[in-house]
Amino acid sequence: MHYVSTRATPESSARNPQAFSDILLGGLAPDGGLFLPAEYPQVTGAELDAWRKLPYAELAYEILRKFATDIPDADLKALTAKTYTADVYRNARAGDSAADITPLRTLESDGDKKLVMQALSNGPTLAFKDMAMQLLGNLFEYALAKNDEQLNIFGATSGDTGSAAEYAMRGKRGIRVFMLSPHKKMSAFQTAQMFSLQDPNIFNIAVEGVFDDCQDMVKAVSNDLSFKARHKIGTVNSINWARVVAQVVYYFRGYLAATTNNAQKVSFTVPSGNFGNICAGHIARMMGLPIDQLIVATNENDVLDEFFRTGVYRVRKSAETFHTSSPSMDISKASNFERFVYDLVGRDSERVRALFRKVDTEGGFDLSGGPGSDGDEFAKVAQYGFASGKSTHADRLATIRDVFTKTGLTLDTHTADGVKVAREHVRPGVPMIVLETALAAKFNETILEALGRNAQRPAGFENIEALPQKFVVMQANVDEMKSYIAAHTGL
Ligand SMILES: *Cc1c(COP(=O)(O)O)cnc(C)c1O
Numbered sequence: 001m002h003y004v005s006t007r008a009t010p011e012s013s014a015r016n017p018q019a020f021s022d023i024l025l026g027g028l029a030p031d032g033g034l035f036l037p038a039e040y041p042q043v044t045g046a047e048l049d050a051w052r053k054l055p056y057a058e059l060a061y062e063i064l065r066k067f068a069t070d071i072p073d074a075d076l077k078a079l080t081a082k083t084y085t086a087d088v089y090r091n092a093r094a095g096d097s098a099a100d101i102t103p104l105r106t107l108e109s110d111g112d113k114k115l116v117m118q119a120l121s122n123g124p125t126l127a128f129k130d131m132a133m134q135l136l137g138n139l140f141e142y143a144l145a146k147n148d149e150q151l152n153i154f155g156a157t158s159g160d161t162g163s164a165a166e167y168a169m170r171g172k173r174g175i176r177v178f179m180l181s182p183h184k185k186m187s188a189f190q191t192a193q194m195f196s197l198q199d200p201n202i203f204n205i206a207v208e209g210v211f212d213d214c215q216d217m218v219k220a221v222s223n224d225l226s227f228k229a230r231h232k233i234g235t236v237n238s239i240n241w242a243r244v245v246a247q248v249v250y251y252f253r254g255y256l257a258a259t260t261n262n263a264q265k266v267s268f269t270v271p272s273g274n275f276g277n278i279c280a281g282h283i284a285r286m287m288g289l290p291i292d293q294l295i296v297a298t299n300e301n302d303v304l305d306e307f308f309r310t311g312v313y314r315v316r317k318s319a320e321t322f323h324t325s326s327p328s329m330d331i332s333k334a335s336n337f338e339r340f341v342y343d344l345v346g347r348d349s350e351r352v353r354a355l356f357r358k359v360d361t362e363g364g365f366d367l368s369g370g371p372g373s374d375g376d377e378f379a380k381v382a383q384y385g386f387a388s389g390k391s392t393h394a395d396r397l398a399t400i401r402d403v404f405t406k407t408g409l410t411l412d413t414h415t416a417d418g419v420k421v422a423r424e425h426v427r428p429g430v431p432m433i434v435l436e437t438a439l440a441a442k443f444n445e446t447i448l449e450a451l452g453r454n455a456q457r458p459a460g461f462e463n464i465e466a467l468p469q470k471f472v473v474m475q476a477n478v479d480e481m482k483s484y485i486a487a488h489t490g491l
Contacts, residue, residue, distance in 0.1 A: 001019075001020065001037055001038070001041065001066070001067060001068075001069040002018055002019060002037075002038050003018040003019070003020070003022075003023050003035040003036065003037055003038065003241070004018075004035070004036060004037075004038050004349075005029035005030075005031050005033035005034065005035055005036075005349070006029075006033035006034045006035075006036060006338050006339060006341075006342040006349055006352045007029065007031045007032055007033030007349050007352055007353045007356070008029070008031060008033060008349050009349065009350075010349075012031070018035065019069070019070040020067060020068040020069065020070050020071065020241075020242075021068075021070050021071065021143060023035045023241050024139060024140070024143055024241075024242055025140065025143065025144075025151060025234055026234070027234075027235050027237060027239055027240065028239065032356075033338070033349065033352065033353075034239055034241075034336070034338050034339050034342075035241045036241075036339055036342060037067065040283060040286040040287050041066035041067065041287060042287055042288050043287050043288045043289065044288075045262045047062070048256070048262050048289075049262065051252065051256060052256050055084075055100075056084045056100065056101045056102065056249070056253060057080045057081045057083070057084035057085065058080070058081075059249060059252060059253055059256075060080040060083070060084055060135070060246070060249045061076055061077050061080040061081075063245075063248055063249050063252060064076055064080060064245065064246070064249070066287075067245050068245075071142075075142065079135070079138045079139060079142060080135070082138055083134050083135045083138050084101060084134075084135075086101075088123055088124065088130075088134055089101040089122045089123055090122050090458060090459070090460075100253075100257065101122065102118055102119055102120055102131075102250050102253050102254065102257075103118075103119050103257075104116045104117065104118050104119075104254065104257050104258060104433065105117050105119065105409070107403060107406075107407060107409070107419065107434070108406070108423075111428070112428045112429050113426045113427075113428055113432075114426070114431045114432065115419070115422055115423065115426055115431075115432050115434065116258060116431055116432070116433050116434070117415070117419075117433070117434045117435075117436050118250065118253075118254045118257075118433050118434070118435055118436060119436050120250060120435055120436050120437065121412070121436050121437065121438050121439045122439075122458075123164075123167075124167040125160070125163040125164045125167050125193060126438060126439040126441060126442050126458065126461075127160045127163075127164060127328070127437060127438040127439070127442065128277065128435065128436070128437045128438065129160055129161060129164035130164050130167065130168070131246060131247060131249075131250060132242070132243040132244075132246035132247050133164040133165055133167070133168040133236070133243065134167075134168050135242070135246045136168055136236060136240065136242055136243055136246070137168030137169050137172055137175075138172075139242055140169070140172065140174075140175055141172040141173055141174060141175065144173070144174035144175065145173060145174060149174060149232070150174045150175070150176075150232050150489075150491075151174060151175050151176075151232055151234045152175075152176045152177075152178060152231055152232050152233050152234065152485065152489050153165065153169060153175065153176065153177045153178065153179075153233075153234055153235065153236055154178045154218060154221060154222070154233045154234070154235065154485070155177075155178075155179055155180070155218060155235055155236060155237065156179070156180040156181070156211065156214035156215045156217070156218045157179055157180070157181050157194075157214075158181065158182065158185070158186065158211045158327065159186055159187075159190045159327060159328060160190075160328045160438070160442075161236075161237070161238070162179045162181060162194060163190065163193045163194045165177060165179065165236045166179060166194055166197055166202050166204075167197075168236075169201065169202070169236075170197055170199040170201065170202055171199050171201065172201065175201060176201045176202075176203065176488065176489065177201065177202050177203065178203045178205060178484075178485055178488075179194065179202075179203070179204055179205065180205045180207050180214040180217060180218065181194065181204070181205070181206055181207070181211075181214060182206075182207060182209055182210050182211050182213065182214055183206035183207055183208050183209070183473055184206070185210060185211065187442075187443075187444075187445070188465050189441070189442060189444065189464065189465065190442070191469075192464040192465045192467060192469065193464065194471075195469035195470060195471045196464060196467040196468065196469055196470075197470065198468070198470055202470075203472075203488060204470060204471035204472070205471065205472055205474055205481075205484070206471050206472070206473045206474070207473075207474055207475075207476050208473065208474070208475050208476060209476045212318060213476040214476075216476070217476060217478060217481055218235075220478045221233065221478065221481060221482060221485070222235075224482075227482060230491060231485055231486065231489045231491050232489070232491065233485075237335070238274040238276040238335055238336060239274075239276075239335050239336055243276065244276055244279055244280050244283070244336065244339075245280070245283070246280075247276065247277055247279075247280030248280045248283050248284050248287075250435075251268065251280060251281050251284035251289060251291070252284060252289060254266065254268070254433045254435075255284075255289055255290065255291070258431045258433060259290075259431075262290060263290075264290065265290045265291065265292040265430050266290070266291060266292065266430060266431045266432070266433055267291065267292045267293035267294070267295065267385075267425070267426075267427070267430050267431070267432045267433065268281050268291065268293075268294055268295065268432075268433050268434075268435060269295040269297055269418045269419075269421055269422035269425065269432060269433070269434045269435070270294070270295065270296060270297060270418065270435050271297045271326070271329060271414040271415060271417050271418040271435065271437045272296045272297060272298055272304055272329065272334070273301075273328055273329040273330070273331045273334070274331055274334050274335045274336055275296075275304065275334040275335070275336040275337045275339075275340065276335075276336045277435065277437070278294055278296055279336045279337075279339050279340060281294045282294060282339075282340055282343070282384065282385075282386075285384070285385055286343070291385055292385060292427065292430045293385050293386075293387055293425060293427070293430075294384070294385045294386050294387075295386075295387050295388060295389065295421060295422060295425045295432075296308055296386065296387070296388040296389075297388070297389055297390070297391060297417050297418045297420070297421035297422070298329060298388065298389075298390045298391070298417070299322075299324045299326045299329045299330070299390065299391055299392070299396075299414075299417050300322045300324050300390070300392055300393070301316065301321055301322055301324065301329060301330050301331055301332070302390045303315060303316055303331070303332065303333060303334060304334055304337070304388060305388045305389060305390040307337075307388075308381060308386055308387060308388035309388060310368055310378070311366060311367045311368030311369070311370075311373070311377075311378025311381070312364065312365075312366045312367075312368060313337070313341075313359070313364045313365050313366075313367070314363060314364035315332055315333035315359060315363055315364055316332040316333070317332065318332060320332070324393060325393050325396055325413050325443065325445075325446040325449075326391075326396065326413040326414040326416075326417050326443075327443075328414055328437070328438070329414055329417065333359070338352065338356060340384075340386075341355065343384070344367075344377050344380060344381065344384065345375065345377055351375070354374075355374060355375075358374065387425060388421070389420070389421030389424050389425065390417075390421070391416070391417035391420040391421055395416075395417070395420045396413050396416045396417060396420070396446065396450075397446070397449060397450040398420075399411065399416040399417075399419050399420045400413070400416045400440075400446070400447065400450040400451065401450050401451065403416070403419060404450075404451055410440040410447060410451065410455050410456065411436075411440060412436070412437070412438040412439055412440045412442060412443055412455075413438075413440075413443045413446045413447075414437045414438055414443075415434065415435075415436045415437055415438065418434040418435065418436075418437070419434050422434045439455075439458065440455035440456075441455045441456065441457045441458065441461065443455075472484070
């Protein structure tokens, strides 16, 4: 198995095939594209049958070994076993290796129409990002130890990604995390989650400014290539291939849990921002998993819904980006979308290069096939199972109330967007699985608004705001930032 860039020329990818371990620690391909397998590995009916009874960790091993062919099987098995355990996922009972760490729960059933939710948010930071990030932490530690290397992860966060990265990397040998967040702009809960970590390899930096100031600092430091190389700076953002592939596993798990034989199909609805989560669903479908539809659910920031309705991809300016009550989906462009576009245009990297050049120069492209458009591939979107919908603050509140009244379950705001959109797409005889992307406790303000009561917090999180916090406050000053990093990497 080797990997190619979505923007590669045939010559460059033939000359320079990349193995899984080569792209593990990196981000973008050198040509500015994203890595994908040269061919999607296929699953057989016999494999699906055999996988039905596997615990999550073993299923993860079986799927990952198709992609990470340069990691010895025994090592990969140990890594997945260490990652997907009851110690990490609080809904699995300790000592029960068969416990399902991503259980399904039926939300609605009406004749042969069925809406179920797959729980993905029982990891340490109460959001689905733990599912992939926890594996990444163990993979990074393994790869770095092998070559006696170190890595300094440098990123900016407004919430979920930064905390998932810190909880995955805490205490890992060879790894430090420098995470910027806008000072006093995150919720008390999110701040406490990150800043209460006392591990010596975690550095929380509260920047006097807004999230964009943090991101500008990350860009400025990353653009200084010699600084970046000397201090072994890396990232863990959502384009990281290992994160995407780790997410493929729970689509298989969800399918196997919702069906009894391989003639049955299911659909998934995915609350989406950067298209990382649903991209994993696309890959699972390309591998042969019997998925009927993949529904992209967006909030008011509907750049993806617009594309899947019209074929026009039009990135938003920051002034056009709304701050919503499902903030982890507040995006202006979707960083993993290029992976799907590559498949949609028949893996023609020349086309991909031209389309994304147009995103840079003109802010988007048009595949609707209409007059003056850049192509007519939008007509093929449905063949890939894709459709979409959007949700607003009012929809979110109504959905949270309605599901609470009918089932007693409190949805988080992002998952509520998913349920709202899923209801518009359920087909008879095909279970619709909504992916739960976070627990309600993380976004309590909106729960209070919807239900007039607080979201329940899982055990261990009751008094998190009262824990001692470790962080430094800094101006948005690139030189100051660089000397801070230099002082703490000792490189
Ligand atoms: C990151 C995140 C999303 C969006 O996922 P993408 O992979 O960026 O599409 C949705 N909901 C929550 C709670 C998240 O943290």
